[in-house]
Amino acid sequence: MDWPSLLLAGFAVLFIGVAKAGFGGGLGMLVTPLCVLAFGPKTAIGILLPLLCAGDAFSLYHYWNRWRAENLKFLLPGVVLGVIIGVQLIGQFSPRQLNLAIGLIAVLFVVFQLSKQRLFRAQGAFEPSHRVGVPCGVAMGITSTFAHGAGPVAAMFLMPQRLPKEMFVGTSVLLFSFVNWIKLPFFCVDRSLVDCPVFATHALITPATLGTSAKFFPLVPLGVWLGVWLNRRFSETIFVRVIHAILLLTGLQLIFNFDLAAPFR
Helix, strand or coil: CCHHHHHHHHHHHHHHHHHHCCCCCCHHHHHHHHHHHHHCHHHHHHHHHHHHHHHHHHHHHHCCCCCCCCHHHHHHHHHHHHHHHHHHHHCCCCHHHHHHHHHHHHHHHHHHHHHHHHHCCCCCCCCCCHHHHHHHHHHHHHHHHHHCCCHHHHHHHHHHHCCCHHHHHHHHHHHHHHHHHHHHHHHHCEHHHHCCCCCECCCCCCHHHHHHHHHHCCHHHHHHHHHHHHHHHCCCHHHHHHHHHHHHHHHHHHHHCCCCCHHHC
């Protein structure tokens, strides 16, 4: 890897830990677009999933039992179906089309973050149910398969419940731990090995991607520690604005594929 790609990937993996520790709002959404710029879409998605699972394990320790677990029964049935649909679709897209999809998810996430207070201004707490949870779970499974980007959909289900901040973060950590572990077998096994239509035509996690994941793994616990430290000492407001700006620019780059080297020629 060249140095710019190495730095992009390193920052992205560090951000996994920081986001899993509950700092930086939607910081985790920046991870996949940065890694896509470094590795390409399909390789990035496969490299990131084991690292996300590791980040979940560290975060569960920090937020143990500070969650509303009943949300799992409403969302996970749809998540399984959404992952199966997403795995089938991801094999049908070219790298350019995947870049476009991931870029759109990134830009829409920024729009959602900027407008969510208006969206959820209504009085009264929302009572979760299967009627709403299953469709949300399907959307989570599909977007998580394409870009590890189910955060906005999860937020739309959790935020109206008016959970205290720590319980909201803890519930998100628990939920995404299950989502990422559900994805693992679908990412590791391809259809030629098991002759089952629910699996992808080609596995996204391979010995090569696992080797790359292992090299970046030490940055995950370091990021979790950094996120916990930042939570105790700094306001998120300015930090989150910077992250949203970076995410917006990264998403636009993936959508429009600007020639960034042109000014230097």
